[in-house]
Amino acid sequence: xxxxxxxxxxxxxxxxxxxxxxxxxxxxxxxxxxxxxxxxxxxxxxxxxxxxxxxxxxxxxxxxxxxxxxxxxxxxxxxxxxxxxxxxxxxxxxxxxxxxxxxxxxxxxxxxxxxxxxxxxxxxxxxxxxxxxxxxxxxxxxxxxxx
Numbered sequence: 001x002x003x004x005x006x007x008x009x010x011x012x013x014x015x016x017x018x019x020x021x022x023x024x025x026x027x028x029x030x031x032x033x034x035x036x037x038x039x040x041x042x043x044x045x046x047x048x049x050x051x052x053x054x055x056x057x058x059x060x061x062x063x064x065x066x067x068x069x070x071x072x073x074x075x076x077x078x079x080x081x082x083x084x085x086x087x088x089x090x091x092x093x094x095x096x097x098x099x100x101x102x103x104x105x106x107x108x109x110x111x112x113x114x115x116x117x118x119x120x121x122x123x124x125x126x127x128x129x130x131x132x133x134x135x136x137x138x139x140x141x142x143x144x145x146x147x
Contacts, residue, residue, distance in 0.1 A: 006046050013047075013055045021058070025119040028126075045130055052127050059124035066117035068110040079103050 012020045031037045047055070079099050086095035 004043065006043060009043055010047065010051050013051060013058070018062075022116060022119060025123045029119060029122050041126070044126060045133075047130075049131075049134070052131055056124050056127050056131075059120040059127070062120035063117050063124065066113045066120070068113065072110075075103070075106055 009024070012024050015021075028037065028040045031040065044052075079102065082102070083095055083099040086098065089095075
């Protein structure tokens with residue numbers, strides 16, 4: 001039994017409400033049974049090509065936004081500079097502790113946000129596979145029609 005309509009799903013996927021979007025992906029990935037996952041997968045397969053395209057783009061934007069690995073070197077450089085500058089004003093152990101606390105906060109935020117990135121990658125992967133399947137079916141139909 002599908003509890004969400006296709007129009008509701010399109011609204012969740014296309015509108016700017018990130019909380020609903022993220023919640024849908026998380027629920028899809030964490031569904032306890034294969035039957036429930038298949039129901040949601042069936043719904044995703046019913047989406048129009050344009051909706052899939054925009055949703056993939058949204059997932060890629062989220063993936064990029066929450067990819068902190070590209071900033072890690074900059075975080076470290078800033079922290080080293082901060083540590084060196086701050087150690088001239090206060091004892092070095094104090095500057096080290098303050099710098100470590102700031103760095104731990106940044107790393108904690110990156111770990112928390114990585115979950116959102118993983119969810120976006122999961123949905124993007126599913127939608128890409130659905131696109132491939134749809135194109136393959138379309139090509140098969142064209143071949144049959146040509147015969």
